Amino acid sequence: MPDTLLFLLIVVPFLAALGCLLLRQEQLRSLIIIGTGGLLTLCALMLMASTPFSAAPKSILGISVSMLIQAADFFLLGVIGYYGYKHRNLLIQGLAVLQFVLLACFETFMVAPGKEYATFYGDTLSLVMVLVICIVGSLICIHAIPYMKEHEHHLQLEGSKQPRFFAIMVLFLGAMNGLVLTNDLSFFYFFFELTTICSFLLIGHDQTEIAETNAVRALWMNALGGAALLVGIMWIYSKTGTMDMQAIISAGPKAALLLPLALLCFAGFTKAAQAPFQSWLLGAMVAPTPTSALLHSSTMVKAGVYLVIRFAPAFAGTFLSLGVALAGAFTFLAMAVLAMGQSNGKKILAYSTVSNLGLIMACAGINTKAAITAAILLIIFHALTKALLFLCVGTIEQRIGSRDIEDMRGLLTAMPWTAVILVAGILTMILPPFGMLLGKWVAIESSSQQLFVIVMLALGSAVTVAYWARWAGQIMSVSSLGAREPELQPMLTRGPLAALLGGAVLLSALWPWVYNRVAGPGPGLANPASAAVMGFMIVVIGSGFLWAVNAMRQARTARMTRPYLCGAPENVEGTYVGPINQDMPVILGNAYFTSLVTEDRLTCWVNMGAGLMLVLMIGGAL
Amino acid sequence: MKSLFLALIGMAVAPVVGGLVSGLDRILTARCQSRKGPPLIQPFYDAAKLWGKEVTATNPWQAFCAVMYLVAAAASVGLLCAGSDLLLIFFVQAVGAVFLVMGAYAVPSPYSQIGAQRELLQMVAYEPLIILTIVGIRLMTGSFRVDAVFALDQPLLFKLPLLFLVLGYALTIKLRKSPFDISACHHAHQEIVRGVYTEFSGPYLALIEIAHWYEVILVLGLVSLFWATSIAGMILLVAATYAAEILVDNVSSRMTWRWMLGSVWLSGLVLSGINLVWLYAR
Numbered sequence: 088m089p090d091t092l093l094f095l096l097i098v099v100p101f102l103a104a105l106g107c108l109l110l111r112q113e114q115l116r117s118l119i120i121i122g123t124g125g126l127l128t129l130c131a132l133m134l135m136a137s138t139p140f141s142a143a144p145k146s147i148l149g150i151s152v153s154m155l156i157q158a159a160d161f162f163l164l165g166v167i168g169y170y171g172y173k174h175r176n177l178l179i180q181g182l183a184v185l186q187f188v189l190l191a192c193f194e195t196f197m198v199a200p201g202k203e204y205a206t207f208y209g210d211t212l213s214l215v216m217v218l219v220i221c222i223v224g225s226l227i228c229i230h231a232i233p234y235m236k237e238h239e240h241h242l243q244l245e246g247s248k249q250p251r252f253f254a255i256m257v258l259f260l261g262a263m264n265g266l267v268l269t270n271d272l273s274f275f276y277f278f279f280e281l282t283t284i285c286s287f288l289l290i291g292h293d294q295t296e297i298a299e300t301n302a303v304r305a306l307w308m309n310a311l312g313g314a315a316l317l318v319g320i321m322w323i324y325s326k327t328g329t330m331d332m333q334a335i336i337s338a339g340p341k342a343a344l345l346l347p348l349a350l351l352c353f354a355g356f357t358k359a360a361q362a363p364f365q366s367w368l369l370g371a372m373v374a375p376t377p378t379s380a381l382l383h384s385s386t387m388v389k390a391g392v393y394l395v396i397r398f399a400p401a402f403a404g405t406f407l408s409l410g411v412a413l414a415g416a417f418t419f420l421a422m423a424v425l426a427m428g429q430s431n432g433k434k435i436l437a438y439s440t441v442s443n444l445g446l447i448m449a450c451a452g453i454n455t456k457a458a459i460t461a462a463i464l465l466i467i468f469h470a471l472t473k474a475l476l477f478l479c480v481g482t483i484e485q486r487i488g489s490r491d492i493e494d495m496r497g498l499l500t501a502m503p504w505t506a507v508i509l510v511a512g513i514l515t516m517i518l519p520p521f522g523m524l525l526g527k528w529v530a531i532e533s534s535s536q537q538l539f540v541i542v543m544l545a546l547g548s549a550v551t552v553a554y555w556a557r558w559a560g561q562i563m564s565v566s567s568l569g570a571r572e573p574e575l576q577p578m579l580t581r582g583p584l585a586a587l588l589g590g591a592v593l594l595s596a597l598w599p600w601v602y603n604r605v606a607g608p609g610p611g612l613a614n615p616a617s618a619a620v621m622g623f624m625i626v627v628i629g630s631g632f633l634w635a636v637n638a639m640r641q642a643r644t645a646r647m648t649r650p651y652l653c654g655a656p657e658n659v660e661g662t663y664v665g666p667i668n669q670d671m672p673v674i675l676g677n678a679y680f681t682s683l684v685t686e687d688r689l690t691c692w693v694n695m696g697a698g699l700m701l702v703l704m705i706g707g708a709l
Numbered sequence: 710m711k712s713l714f715l716a717l718i719g720m721a722v723a724p725v726v727g728g729l730v731s732g733l734d735r736i737l738t739a740r741c742q743s744r745k746g747p748p749l750i751q752p753f754y755d756a757a758k759l760w761g762k763e764v765t766a767t768n769p770w771q772a773f774c775a776v777m778y779l780v781a782a783a784a785s786v787g788l789l790c791a792g793s794d795l796l797l798i799f800f801v802q803a804v805g806a807v808f809l810v811m812g813a814y815a816v817p818s819p820y821s822q823i824g825a826q827r828e829l830l831q832m833v834a835y836e837p838l839i840i841l842t843i844v845g846i847r848l849m850t851g852s853f854r855v856d857a858v859f860a861l862d863q864p865l866l867f868k869l870p871l872l873f874l875v876l877g878y879a880l881t882i883k884l885r886k887s888p889f890d891i892s893a894c895h896h897a898h899q900e901i902v903r904g905v906y907t908e909f910s911g912p913y914l915a916l917i918e919i920a921h922w923y924e925v926i927l928v929l930g931l932v933s934l935f936w937a938t939s940i941a942g943m944i945l946l947v948a949a950t951y952a953a954e955i956l957v958d959n960v961s962s963r964m965t966w967r968w969m970l971g972s973v974w975l976s977g978l979v980l981s982g983i984n985l986v987w988l989y990a991r
Contacts, residue, residue: 497817499770518807519800528796532853535844538985542841542978549836553829556807560814560825563770615794615853623716627787628804631780635773642772645764650818651907661817675822 089140093207093268095130096217098147099123100261107254116253117232123257124225127264131221138214141205141270141333152206156277160190163280167310170287174303182310186317193321198273204331208270211605215463216267216393219470222590223385224260226583230478231256231377233577237485238375242293252292256381259285263386267393272320272330279316279354279390283309286387289378290371301370308367312357312391319350336401348402349708352395352411353701359391361448362418362697365441366690372433376481379433383440384474389466392444395451396462402708403454409537410704412452416540417700418445420547421693426554428684430677432480432490435554436473439516442547443469443523446530449544453534460606461529467601468522468591472515475587479509482580493676498562504574506562508584513559515591517552520624522595525616532615557677564675566650566661596625712791719790720783727922728752730929734955741959756918762911767816774812775913775920781805782923789930792856795843799836802927805920806832813905824904827892830966834889834973835879839931841981842879845872846934848988858937866935866946871984873935875977877950880928882973886958889969 103123107116144152164187171179209217235249262285266278283306291302320330326343327335335344360368368388372379382388395411402408422442429435443465450462482505483498484490498506515521519528527548534540594601599618606614650673655663658670665671732749739746748754766772781804788798806828813825843853849868850857858865866873882889893904901907909917932950936942 514807518804519797524800528800531796531840531844532847535847535853536989538982538989541844542837542982545837545840545844546974548840549833552803552807552836553833556810557814557826557829560811561822563768563811563815564817564822565768565770565815566817615797620793620797623713623788623791624784624801627784628780628801631777631784634780635776638772638776639769642764642766642769645766645769648765648767648910650767650816651820651902652818653820653902673817673819675817675819678826 089134089137089142089207089209090144092130092134092137093142093144094147095126096134096221096264097261097268099126100257100259100264104254104258104261107257108250111247111250113236113249116250120228120232120253120257123260124221124229127221127225127260131218134209134214134217137209139210140208142207143203143205144207153271153273156274157194160273160277160280161187163277163284164190166284167280167306170303170306174299176303176307178307179303179310182307182314186310186314189314189317189321193317193324197321197324198330199328204270204329204334206271206274207268208333209268211607212393212396212463213267215467215605216389217264219385219389219467220260220263220267223470223474223587224263224381226586227377227380227385227474227478228253228256228260229579230380230481230583231375233579234377234481234485235375241485248292252289252375255285255288255292256377259289259381259386263390266390270332272323272332275332276313276316276320279358279394280313282358282387282390283313286371286382289382290374292374292378295373298373301367301373304370305367308357308364312354312364315350315357316354316394319347319354322347322350332397336398339400340402340405345402345405345407345708346705348398349407349410349705351398352402352407352704355391355394356414356448356701357391358394359388359444359448360441361391361414361445362421362441363694363701365418365422365438368441369434369437372437376433376477376484379437380474380477380481383436383477384470388440388444389470392447392451392462392466395448396459399451399454399459406707407704408452408454410452410700410707412449412454412534412537412540414697414700414704415445415448415450415452416534416543416547417697418442419449420445420543420550421689421696423547423550423554424684425686425689425693427550428679428681428686428689429554430492430679432483432492432495432558433477435492435558436476436480439551439554440469440473442551443473446527446544446547449534449540450530453530453537453540455533456606457529458533460602461526461533463605464522464602465526465530467594468515468526471587471591471594472512472523475512475584475591476509476516478584478587479505479512482576482584483509492558492561495558496561496675497565499565502574504576504581505584508588510559510562511588512591513555515588515595517555520595520598520616520621520628522591522598522601525595525598528615561677596621712793716787716791720787723783723786723790723926724919724922727919727924727926728756730925730951731922734951737952737955738959741955752918752922756915759910759915759918760912764911764913766910766913767818767908770815771812771909772913774808774815775909775916777808778805778812779916779920779923781808782920782927786923786927786930789855789927792854792859794853795846795855796840796853798855798927799839799843802924803832803836805924809905809917809920813908816908818908820902821905821907823901824892824907827901827966828905830970831882831889831892834970835882838875838879838973838977838981841977841985842869842872842876842931845869845981845985845988848985855934858934861937864936864938864942868988869935869984871980875981875984876931876935877953878973878977880932880950881954881957882969883924883928884954886954888957888961888964889973890958890963891966891969894963 106119168183262281287306357364422438426438447462447465450458602614662670662672731752736746785802810825813821893906929947933943936946
């Protein structure tokens with residue numbers, strides 16, 4: 088059974104990608120995408136029944152799996168080298184050649200046939216990742232169908248580039264499934280590099296100058312992480328003589344392995360765009376929105392945190408672990424502060440992703456059972472909500488032509504449905520009884536023994552609430568009940584949005600069950616949000632919500648007044664009578680604290696601080 | 710079951726006590742300024758009068774936000790009385806704070822929107838301090854729960870004196886007292902009129918007043934935890950702290966948000982850092 092599911096989860100997306108490339112007909116492509124999404128979702132749900140499992144498939148379609156992966160490894164490095172050459176980037180070329188040589192030496196001279204072990208392994212962590220990748224990822228791909236049509240219509244391209252786009256999107260899901268299900272370090276390296284290539288191709292998809300610059304930046308940063316990963320893997324193999332991840336992890340913390348594990352964490356930090364590598368993810372927003380949604384929520388950056396959480400037991404209780412916690416908490420705080428100074432909606436989302444991933448890293452570094460549970464739960468809820476928010480912003484951008492949150496002021500009038508979904512999404516990000524906040528709660532409780540970590544989490548948490556509430560507030564900023572047109576959208580746009588929000592709300596309501604399922608049995612794990620607490624919150628806040636909705640209904644019949652302008656005479660709504668009897672418009676705007684937190688001034692210091700944190704982390708492993 | 714009962718009692722009694730505290734506050738403040746002041750139950754008269762006024766709104770969403778603010782404030786008091794988790798209580802009161810800001814944002818009026826932004830800055834200033842105070846309590850009791858505080862045999866104040874000061878900063882902001890009454894204050898004579906409250910009127914303003922009473926009780930409840938070993942100690946500490954708040958309110962002038970953020974984060978972090986280091990070193 089697991090063998091079949093593995094095939095369906097990892098190989099079918101590759102075949103679907105091939106289908107997207109070859110069958111260049113629009114309806115057929117949509118069918119392939121929806122079909123693959125449905126199949127992946129089904130398989131992921133079926134996998135729930137058979138975890139934990141381990142499997143060692145020897146061959147696929149008659150070809151030896153390990154031979155295939157070895158060949159593909161060199162092919163991928165060749166591709167990276169080719170793009171390095173094409174974009175005249177010496178760093179990428181160097182990193183590709185370095186990895187090629189290292190890998191060749193490794194495969195020929197070092198790897199000796201050892202005893203057999205499971206090349207694929209699934210536990211709760213992999214299961215959660217597979218569910219997130221398959222369900223959230225598929226919803227994003229489905230939302231992309233009408234989005235990309237509109238996107239290309241807007242660009243007025245000669246030939247459609249959608250086959251290539253969707254092929255990479257679907258391929259990405261397969262690569263991620265492979266990454267989280269494999270138990271063999273060399274397979275892991277292959278899938279890790281594959282996600283790097285996929286994200287490079289997706290970021291550069293529009294082939295504008297800025298898209299290519301940003302794609303190249305993403306490629307060299309992730310290739311650097313790939314090189315660190317390869318060196319770490321070789322080092323670990325030379326010390327332990329095995330590529331079996333579970334064997335390495337279950338052996339517990341070993342002083343000799345700390346430095347290679349620090350390299351693995353470094354690779355995780357580049358992939359998860361942790362400071363000082365956040366710039367590649369920020370640059371990724373030049374790509375079409377589904378790309379950002381995919382990179383930020385269910386794939387790519389989650390591979391980085393997955394790597395660190397996966398190996399966390401192997402460095403529990405060491406200084407390396409504390410280093411990871413400090414670096415993560417620092418990223419959490421610094422990125423939240425940078426988000427405070429942004430009015431570009433996608434940038435706010437990007438900074439918030441990096442910030443939240445920092446929180447997850449901090450949890451992995453705290454490295455107690457409760458903290459790891461918090462990290463996994465944060466992955467789930469972050470994926471759902473962040474995908475939702477990106478898709479909302481993309482939908483809004485296609486309608487109003489801007490991604491600036493100042494232009495979304497009063498969006499309730501223009502796009503009532505999407506505006507409400509966006510505000511609800513933002514609130515699930517910051518308020519109880521929703522999962523993100525509950526996860527943060529467990530995170531704070533489990534880090535109370537680390538002074539510096541807890542101080543940074545406390546500060547970052549407050550700033551996070553501020554930048555989200557500001558955005559949500561002004562979307563609803565509407566002066567009177569003008570005639571609102573009902574909002575029309577394709578089913579494939581609206582469905583994924585509703586599903587993502589519904590998923591986030593439903594899973595939050597099921598928190599006690601989800602928590603127990605993720606934490607598994609074991610002592611010393613009190614879920615602070617127990618069923619009783621959640622029951623109280625849901626009943627009180629839920630009935631309050633119903634009362635509030637009712638009050639809002641009644642307020643619709645109340646006498647409508649104009650905003651208070653301190654008695655200034657008004658002729659036309661939204662204006663006041665100014666000098667020489669002119670109607671002066673009332674112009675509102677947010678403070679973005681440009682004197683304190685501008686990006687160009689602060690980023691340099693943040694990167695320096697984060698670089699020092701990384702030095703601390705790796706130095707702690709020496 | 711007992712904790713549910715306590716929560717319900719707390720939610721029922723809190724607005725009455727909160728209103729009385731608010732009335733007492735007005736009398737004491739008046740005496741500080743050589744005035745006689747209103748009767749003790751004036752806040753209830755005010756709320757009743759507001760409740761009877763015509764319902765007007767600029768955006769129906771305001772009504773939603775006002776109700777959510779009240780519900781969240783009441784729920785946080787209920788959780789406090791039930792002896793629940795301190796962080797949870799804090800997060801639930803944040804729901805109210807966020808909805809108050811959203812309500813102020815709901816109307817495109819310069820006064821309420823500037824108020825909303827300043828309110829967010831106030832939250833940025835006080836939230837970390839409250840979290841750090843809660844962490845200090847956790848280090849003393851070994852648990853985040855309120856009932857664990859009552860199991861101690863020595864008042865928290867002796868071990869957490871600096872964190873108590875830090876909490877004082879947070880409370881001054883939360884109670885909208887000078888020098889931190891920058892987003893709204895009790896009197897509509899500010900440069901931004903009544904800030905976040907400007908656009909609420911009639912019954913909605915009454916809801917918000919009642920929600921504020923709940924918040925006053927929540928704040929005083931947190932203060933009382935610092936002398937949880939005896940009832941007399943709790944009352945004395947609360948009275949002394951509130952008297953100090955009134956004094957500070959009357960002798961200081963309103964400052965800017967920059968000053969608030971800078972001074973509160975700096976002094977708050979230094980003081981709580983020192984206090985927490987003692988606790989970790991034990």
